[in-house]
Structures are given as structure tokens and as C-alpha cells.
Amino acid sequence: MADPVHALRDVRYTPFWLDRPDRPEPESALVGDARCDLLVVGGGYSGLWTALIAKERDPALDVVLLEGREIGWAASGRNGGFCEASLTHGLGNGHQRWPGELAALERLGRANLDAMQDAVRRYDIDCDWRRSGSLTVATEPHQVDELREFAALAARYGTTLDVLDRDAVRAEIDSPTFLGGLWDREGVAMLDPARLAWGLKRACLALGVRIHEHSPATDLADGPAALTVRTPYGRVAARKVALATNAFPSLLRRHRPYTVPVYDYALMTEPLTAAQLASVGWRNRQGWADSANHFHYVRLSADNRILFGGYDVVHQYRSRVGDERDRRPETFATLARHFARTFPQLEGVRFSHAWGGAIDTCTRFSAFFDLSHRGRVAYSAGYTGLGVGATRFGAETVLDLLAGERTERTALEMVRRKPLPFPPEPVRSLGIGLTQWSLHRADADAGRRNLWLRTLDRLGLGFDS
Structure with a gap:
């Protein structure tokens, strides 16, 4: 058999989701001075949900959103499209850290996912939203028992996961590496990540949010009447500011030690033929991930391509972020070989796209929140690759904090306490x-x-x- 790396010979080194002829044109950069009630810094999911929900809560609120490049170009446009109900980077992580409030967190997470689904339908966002659920698969013998234990833990918090033996999981998705699985039928939606971001942008504009792209925020200054955020060609004076920069350096230096960027990578195949798809099965179109510490995440696109990502997680010294790190040939080669081992029946299928990007992680593997500048600046970060759904909950929480409201969200220990910061280099x-x-x-x-x-x-x- 030929080296699977040959399947990369014609690959395009750009995120598949962003490589679309109908990609929307960017809004104009901010030039000159502007004023607003709420300034949102960052045009990924966090910032878009914050701006949208702020206008839903108060249509008269004047909201400006600044994006340094283009809406959805970073993690929000290049992730796997797994939209999970979990707010805690999975039930296991939540159980370890907040066992006393995990039942509430699980309930809030399910409500958040339902609210996202409602928003997608209400704003007619064409993002291939499918509530197909996801599989967690065992590829090593010891993982089979671990999946059963996890199903029992989930049941304690009101979630039913279907336990599948080897034959049952292979009847869903046929890989010789699968030894068992768990099917979460309700707690995960699959979607097109870039189209979700673009749809949220369109919804924000329709509600009157002023969006400026190619307008990176360079600094934040406090004043007696307003906060001022500068961009290369202008500045915005705002009563309140929501920071949604996640993997990129925060305008608040004291927050920077709490996150580090790590790079994740993915491949996308060419569209499968009907015969190739039949050889794999996959009639229910779930996403799936394996149970290893260094795991793969895998899903089908609307046009029957297979996205195969994960495994390598790369941190750069001094937490550097740059476009040159989006391409990592050694990781792409590793993923191509793992794909061939996972789906030997697809020998000969080529990869059309290969890409990477930075995600933000923190020492507790789930989002954290903070206020500064006498309650006029709010911040959330640390989503650690599970932000497609959780960022909407984060937006609600940030707006609660800026309003000075005590809600069920702001009363959570998860919200009130920050993780331990990372130590300095080296x-x-x-x-x-x-x-x-x-x-x-x-x-x-x-x-x-x-x-x-x-x-x-x-x-x-x-x-x-």
C-alpha cells in the first residue's frame, strides 16, 4: 500500500469552511472617532453572540463590534463544527471541578444549546445545523470499561448515553479500530462553523449592530466619562466594553497569564462517492471522537467529505500566535496516516484541504470570567476548543456581569472564580x-x-x- 501521505499531494492549505465563493464581503474599517453604549472587541462566536444578545435584551442599546481581521476567520471559522451542550469541557472535567453545581451547569448547558437552535431558526442561519449527536469511541481495550463508567456518571446528572458494543458502534460507523462507543443523541449538534459566524454577523447587522472589520483594537484607556479603545485609524469611546479575543493577547495585561494559545490541525477529504460512503456506513451522520488523551475528532460535511482533525496539540514558546503556524506538514502527515488506519476501505481518497489554528486554553480546561475598570469591562476566555456552544452562554454571562445583575449564571462558582494562572517562561x-x-x-x-x-x-x- 502506498504511503497515505500521497493523499496530500494536491491539498490546499486553507480552512475548508472559509474557502467559499459566497464568503461575505468585510464591513468597512473604523476610521475616525465613534461613541457607543457597548463596545465588543472580537468578531468570533464570543463577540458575535455578545453583540446579538445585547441588542435582543435592549434594542435601543448602541452596540459597536470591532474585528481585527474578518468575522469568523480565526477559531470560529476553522473548528470541527461540534456544538456541544457541555459548558465545562465535558462532564468528567465538570465533575472533577464543580460536583456541587454540575447538575445546574448541565441543565444550563442543555438550555443554551436549545437557545442556539432557536436562534439559528429565528434568524434563518443556513449553517447545516443537525441535532445528530456524537459518538465517543473506544479504540483500546481499557477504554471500553471507561465508557461504561462515564455513561453511569452521565445518568446521575440526567443524561442518557447509549452504550454500544463493538458490533453496534461499527454498524453506525465502520472502522476496524472501534471496540465500543457511547452515543450522545441529544447533547450535540453538528454545523458548518463559518456559516454560523457569517449568519450571526448578518443577524447583528439586521438588529443595528455597527461592525467594523480590519480594525484591530490596540489599547484600552480608562476615562472619567468613557472607556476609549484605539484602532489604527480611529478610536471608540464606550460606556462599557466586552472583550472577546480568546486566543489572542487581551487588552488587559493582567488577564494574559490565565490563557495560552495552542494549535490544532485538521484535514478534509474530497467528497466521497456513494459507494465510498456506503463502505463506511454513517447513515446517522454523527460526529465522533476517540477516547485517547490525544484524540481525533471526525465528522461528515454537507457534501460528504470527512473532516479528520485533532491528535497533535502544539504550544509555541512564549505563546506566540501567527499565520505561519497554521501549516504544520508533520502533523498533516500524521493525520493522513491515522486516517488510513481508521478507514482502510477508503484507500485512494485524497485530501482537499489542510489547516490549523490557535485555540485558547486555561488550567481548568473551561471558560472563566472577570470584571475590571470598576465593573465597566467584562471578559471571558479559556474555552479550550469547546466554544462553539459555550461561547453563547459566556456572552449571556458577560452581559449579566456588565449589568451588575446577580443571576443564576453569575452566582456559579465557575463564574465567580478564575483558574490558576500559567507560570512565566520558560x-x-x-x-x-x-x-x-x-x-x-x-x-x-x-x-x-x-x-x-x-x-x-x-x-x-x-x-x-
């Missing part, structure tokens, strides 16, 4: 490197966590992916 990169190495070792050793990982667990810093 300790930061050494620690992340040791953690990544240890997670690889655990995957190769039946899931056994070494002393370093067990120490992180005891400190509440336990990374599980």
Missing part, C-alpha cells in the same frame, strides 16, 4: 511539554497516569486531553 513551556509527553505515555500504557499527571490532578490542574 517554566510554562517546560510544564506544558512535560504534560504532553505524559499524556502520550498514558495513551500508550492503558491510560495509566504517571506521577506528574497525578500531581496535576491533586492540584486541580489535571489535563485529560
Whole structure:
């Protein structure tokens, strides 16, 4: 058999979701001075939901949104399109950190996913929204028992997960690597991520949000009457500011130690023929991910391509973010070989697109929140690759905080407490490197966590992916 890397020979190094002829034209950059009630900095999901919900709550509110490049060009336009109900980066992470309020978090997460579905329909957002659920699959013997234990944990919090044996999971998606699975039928929607961002942009504009693209915010200054945010060609004076920059450096320096950017990568195949798709099955079109620490996430697109991403998670020294890191040939080669092992019946299928991008992570693997400037600036970050759904909940929370309201959301310990910050360099990169190495070792050793990982667990810093 030929080296699977040959399937990359004609690949385009650009995110598939953004490579569309109907990609909307950007709004004009901010030039000169502007004033508003609420300024939102960042044009990904976090910023778009914040602007949209702010106008829904108060149509008279004057809202401006600044985006440094184009709406949805970063993580919001290049993720896998898994929209999960979980607000805590999965039930296991939530159970470890907030067992006393996890039932409420799970309920709020399900309500948030339903609200997203309602918004997609209300604003007629054509993003291939499918409430098809997702599978978590076991590819090693020890993971089969772990999936059963996870199903029992989910049942304690009111979630029913279908436990599938080897034959049942392969009847859904046929891979010789699958030994068992869990099917979450209700808690995950699959969607086209870029089209969701573009649809939210259109909805914001229709409600009167003023959007300026190619307008990076360069600094934030406090004044007696207003906060001022500068861009290369102008400035905005605002009564309140919501920061939604996530993987990119915050305008508030004191927040920067709480997140680091990590790079994730994905491949997209050419469209499968009817015979190729039949050889895999996949009639129910669920997304799926395996159970390893360094896991893959996989799904079908509307035109029957397979997205195959994940596994490598790359942190750059000093947490650098740049376009040159979006392409990593060694990771693309690894993914191509893993794809061939997962779906040997698809030998000969080529990849059309390969890309990467930065996501923000924090030491507790789920979003955190904060206020500054006497309650006039609010911030959320740390979504760690699970922000397609959770960012809408984050937007609601940020707006509650800016309004000074005590709500069920703002009363949560998850909202009131921040994670531990990352240490400065070089300790930061050494620690992340040791953690990544240890997670690889655990995957190769039946899931056994070494002393370093067990120490992180005891400190509440336990990374599980």
C-alpha cells in the first residue's frame, strides 16, 4: 500500500469552511472617532453572540463590534463544527471541578444549546445545523470499561448515553479500530462553523449592530466619562466594553497569564462517492471522537467529505500566535496516516484541504470570567476548543456581569472564580511539554497516569486531553 501521505499531494492549505465563493464581503474599517453604549472587541462566536444578545435584551442599546481581521476567520471559522451542550469541557472535567453545581451547569448547558437552535431558526442561519449527536469511541481495550463508567456518571446528572458494543458502534460507523462507543443523541449538534459566524454577523447587522472589520483594537484607556479603545485609524469611546479575543493577547495585561494559545490541525477529504460512503456506513451522520488523551475528532460535511482533525496539540514558546503556524506538514502527515488506519476501505481518497489554528486554553480546561475598570469591562476566555456552544452562554454571562445583575449564571462558582494562572517562561513551556509527553505515555500504557499527571490532578490542574 502506498504511503497515505500521497493523499496530500494536491491539498490546499486553507480552512475548508472559509474557502467559499459566497464568503461575505468585510464591513468597512473604523476610521475616525465613534461613541457607543457597548463596545465588543472580537468578531468570533464570543463577540458575535455578545453583540446579538445585547441588542435582543435592549434594542435601543448602541452596540459597536470591532474585528481585527474578518468575522469568523480565526477559531470560529476553522473548528470541527461540534456544538456541544457541555459548558465545562465535558462532564468528567465538570465533575472533577464543580460536583456541587454540575447538575445546574448541565441543565444550563442543555438550555443554551436549545437557545442556539432557536436562534439559528429565528434568524434563518443556513449553517447545516443537525441535532445528530456524537459518538465517543473506544479504540483500546481499557477504554471500553471507561465508557461504561462515564455513561453511569452521565445518568446521575440526567443524561442518557447509549452504550454500544463493538458490533453496534461499527454498524453506525465502520472502522476496524472501534471496540465500543457511547452515543450522545441529544447533547450535540453538528454545523458548518463559518456559516454560523457569517449568519450571526448578518443577524447583528439586521438588529443595528455597527461592525467594523480590519480594525484591530490596540489599547484600552480608562476615562472619567468613557472607556476609549484605539484602532489604527480611529478610536471608540464606550460606556462599557466586552472583550472577546480568546486566543489572542487581551487588552488587559493582567488577564494574559490565565490563557495560552495552542494549535490544532485538521484535514478534509474530497467528497466521497456513494459507494465510498456506503463502505463506511454513517447513515446517522454523527460526529465522533476517540477516547485517547490525544484524540481525533471526525465528522461528515454537507457534501460528504470527512473532516479528520485533532491528535497533535502544539504550544509555541512564549505563546506566540501567527499565520505561519497554521501549516504544520508533520502533523498533516500524521493525520493522513491515522486516517488510513481508521478507514482502510477508503484507500485512494485524497485530501482537499489542510489547516490549523490557535485555540485558547486555561488550567481548568473551561471558560472563566472577570470584571475590571470598576465593573465597566467584562471578559471571558479559556474555552479550550469547546466554544462553539459555550461561547453563547459566556456572552449571556458577560452581559449579566456588565449589568451588575446577580443571576443564576453569575452566582456559579465557575463564574465567580478564575483558574490558576500559567507560570512565566520558560517554566510554562517546560510544564506544558512535560504534560504532553505524559499524556502520550498514558495513551500508550492503558491510560495509566504517571506521577506528574497525578500531581496535576491533586492540584486541580489535571489535563485529560
